[in-house]
Amino acid sequence: MKKLLNDPADVVVEALVGMAAAHPDHLRVDLDHKLVLRAGAPVSGKVALVSGGGSGHEPLHGGFVGRGMLDAACAGEVFTSPVPDQILAATTAVDGGAGVLHIVKNYTGDVMNFEMAAELAADSGVQVEAVVTDDDVAVQDSLYTAGRRGVGVTVLLEKIVGAAAEEGQDLAACAELARRVNAQGRSMGIALTSCTVPAAGQPTFELADDEMEIGIGIHGEPGRSTEKIAPARDVAARLVEPVVSDLGLERGESVLAFVNGMGGTPLLELYVMYGEVARLLEEAGITVARSLVGNYITSLEMAGCSVTLLRVDEEMVRLWDAPVDTPGLRWGG
Amino acid sequence: MKKLLNDPADVVVEALVGMAAAHPDHLRVDLDHKLVLRAGAPVSGKVALVSGGGSGHEPLHGGFVGRGMLDAACAGEVFTSPVPDQILAATTAVDGGAGVLHIVKNYTGDVMNFEMAAELAADSGVQVEAVVTDDDVAVQDSLYTAGRRGVGVTVLLEKIVGAAAEEGQDLAACAELARRVNAQGRSMGIALTSCTVPAAGQPTFELADDEMEIGIGIHGEPGRSTEKIAPARDVAARLVEPVVSDLGLERGESVLAFVNGMGGTPLLELYVMYGEVARLLEEAGITVARSLVGNYITSLEMAGCSVTLLRVDEEMVRLWDAPVDTPGLRWGG
Secondary structure, eight states: OOOSOSSGGGHHHHHHHHHHHHOTTTEEEETTTTEEEETTOSOTTSOEEEEEEEESSTTTTGGGBSBTSBSEEEEEEETSOOOHHHHHHHHHHHOOSSOEEEEEESOHHHHHHHHHHHHHHHHTTOOEEEEEEOOBOSOSSBTTBSSSOOOTHHHHHHHHHHHHHHTTOOHHHHHHHHHHHHHTEEEEEEESSOOBOTTTOSBSSOOOTTEEEETOOTTSOOOSEEEEOOOHHHHHHHHHHHHHHHHTOOTTOEEEEEEEEOBSSOHHHHHHHHHHHHHHHHHTTOEEEEEEEEOSSOOTTBOEEEEEEEEOOHHHHHHHHSOEESSSOEEOO | OOOSOSSGGGHHHHHHHHHHHHOTTTEEEETTTTEEEETTOSOTTSOEEEEEEEESSTTTTGGGBSBTSBSEEEEEEETSOOOHHHHHHHHHHHOOSSOEEEEEESOHHHHHHHHHHHHHHHHTTOOEEEEEEOOBOSOSSBTTBSSSOOOTHHHHHHHHHHHHHHTTOOHHHHHHHHHHHHHTEEEEEEESSOOBOTTTOSBSSOOOTTEEEETOOTTOOOOSEEEEOOOHHHHHHHHHHHHHHHHTOOTTOEEEEEEEEOBSSOHHHHHHHHHHHHHHHHHTTOEEEEEEEEOSSOOTTBOEEEEEEEEOOHHHHHHHHSOEESSSOEEOO
């Protein structure tokens, strides 16, 4: 295993130490609970957004803590759900009196542990709503998941709902918006290589030199099929078509188009892929209202990418454009 | 070779097509000359910044085109210098009447071709100054380079001098500032794996499963030594010490600390490395005034990182903090 770390058992805590040192204006960390907390949280009167999950998907979620996005992120061990105590600590730490929205990717452990934490938080008087993302069209059930997996739409949801919370929308409105975003977004991914979990020390799965995995999960879970590698234009079609079809996108509709790198694919190739995705959408008469290209929800050093399409309305576009100031996404005033 | 592309010969142009589609508010591309041009360029009365080099280092340079940074970037083939005609076209396209600053990484072909383009531009009445970056302390001469190689400091220079040009500093002042930044910055890198140039189809160099290359260049040029892989804290020391020593940094001085990913190393590990770098600097009594962590000057999918330290003064910090709006670096109003 070739990685820049010390003891694999310490990688999450040591990365949090590095994050805190690198971003003192944006965040602080709670090393006991493995939390990333927005600097200045709790923000009185604002709905707080709490997310989290296994580590190894950075910048998701800790890199999205800051003004206009998350108030806290709970870092599990690599590819392992955070525990209820962590999530409870995050929830009580950032509640500003207007309630807390839990944003949970649909993996069995995450859903269970966030539910347990929400109950405990409610017992101590914190109002909690939860939204579960399940946008991956590749497979219905999978290792780790009953139902569809939560992937790329989580990034878009955290940005859009983060902006709504920042402008003062209440907990019910934020939860309703979050469910609307999840309902309007779909994703599918592809891997060219595996990744290696530090504690495991060897690749999660095997792919031959001429193979790719279509419909890969963000923990290397099996997808729809293992196939011979193909040109970018074919790979793009294999990702865009099921997403467009599942979402029922029709000519004249508008989307936010997101090409996400899994971690080990150069930006040069992600732009090639985005060019192919944009061309396919144009041919289908679908307007790209906004786009995002880069490594935002990764799988350690896996080579590959995912495509997420989010059918947007005017409010979603307005909230997408609103200022955001986090280590992983920053724009606006 | 496992890559998301079509014909390897088309990768640069196809990536430019994708960039233009993804960032219509920031930039446009000239596919004939393989240029990324700031939207709205030329900006009348502003010094224009033009950089470029081989592709494969994204987001450098095309991803740094936009308000507060570059006016144009010339994309060579992967790891290959852009040609004089390209650079001339970029220079004349963005000259707003206040002259053009060429920012050139110290590789023999880049230096020669930028010089030739500068002469041709001068012949057609455009005032050009050039600054060459040569911040890599690893080796004195190398494959591609006479003298030291230009690496991480280029990113910092493009941001700081871009801000100076944006606030109206003239060509002489921008060039002087650029030389000051280069003189105050040093870098060193390490690779855990090679990368594969698309047109070559096989890894640039070989490293055994338990080896790393200390002092690697951004094209996979040999460094100081091939060694057994080591914990992050030891790798950090092997990078920080020569940089601190070469720069003559002393207790009480302030730096901008930049931990850059080579492309294939997860952000999780880059933060572990940044934590180690920050600790070493603290132990040495050196203050981190600002920091940057992420993939900014990459070597395709190479696993590894580099450390750049820039001794900063008040003006550099002020210009670093100034708003920037490019695909690769964005902050402020």
